[in-house]
Amino acid sequence: GAGVSQTPSNKVTEKGKYVELRCDPISGHTALYWYRQSLGQGPEFLIYFQGTGAADDSGLPNDRFFAVRPEGSVSTLKIQRTERGDSAVYLCASSHYAGGPEAFFGQGTRLTVV
Amino acid sequence: AQRVTQPEKLLSVFKGAPVELKCNYSYSGSPELFWYVQYSRQRLQLLLRHISRESIKGFTADLNKGETSFHLKKPFAQEEDSAMYYCALSALAPGANNLFFGTGTRLTVIP
Numbered sequence: 001g002a003g004v005s006q007t008p009s010n011k012v013t014e015k016g017k018y019v020e021l022r023c024d025p026i027s028g029h030t031a032l033y034w035y036r037q038s039l040g041q042g043p044e045f046l047i048y049f050q051g052t053g054a055a056d057d058s059g060l061p062n063d064r065f066f067a068v069r070p071e072g073s074v075s076t077l078k079i080q081r082t083e084r085g086d087s088a089v090y091l092c093a094s095s096h097y098a099g100g101p102e103a104f105f106g107q108g109t110r111l112t113v114v
Numbered sequence: 115a116q117r118v119t120q121p122e123k124l125l126s127v128f129k130g131a132p133v134e135l136k137c138n139y140s141y142s143g144s145p146e147l148f149w150y151v152q153y154s155r156q157r158l159q160l161l162l163r164h165i166s167r168e169s170i171k172g173f174t175a176d177l178n179k180g181e182t183s184f185h186l187k188k189p190f191a192q193e194e195d196s197a198m199y200y201c202a203l204s205a206l207a208p209g210a211n212n213l214f215f216g217t218g219t220r221l222t223v224i225p
């Protein structure tokens with residue numbers, strides 16, 4: 001594809017439900033990042049993958065959040081027992097390699113927990 | 115710990131006027147600094163990074179380690195510059211990965 005693709009673009013879910021957010025990075029990019037952006041804030045780092053492995057998950061807020069990238073391409077961010085405070089725009093980015101010249105961002109998934 | 119501060123949430127300037135978006139940072143190691151921009155209804159994209167020493171769309175930014183600043187400047191603002199601007203920091207180290215972002219400044223260029 002032409003760029004990083006995220007689906008769905010919008011997701012409304014009830015408190016306590018489980019959600020999955022998908023990221024399809026630019027082909028050939030080995031590094032993939034997830035960020036969360038709350039209203040009025042800048043993007044906040046969640047987790048980073050190099051290939052299939054999570055190289056740094058220090059930004060995940062708690063164990064309700066989990067992410068996978070089983071084949072080193074598409075990644076899924078999973079949130080269990082969603083809370084209203086999880087409402088935010090979840091951004092995915094990819095780059096050729098860790099610390100590469102440019103991270104390309106997707107358009108984001110707006111998650112609303114009601 | 116690293117921190118990026120953008121003191122202005124909103125900034126308005128007239129077309130043709132100079133513009134400066136402020137960014138200050140704190141980081142104990144050697145940082146790499148970036149400016150990202152998000153135009154209306156578009157995705158976040160890289161504007162420039164300090165190690166490239168480029169001028170993009172007329173914008174420049176100089177890293178001042180003494181003042182720990184990386185202010186973004188343009189001598190003559192254009193209407194198409196209206197957007198949300200984020201300053202970001204990354205560790206300048208092998209394998210460095212994630213970005214730390216400021217809270218952003220919304221620039222409005224008045225025709």
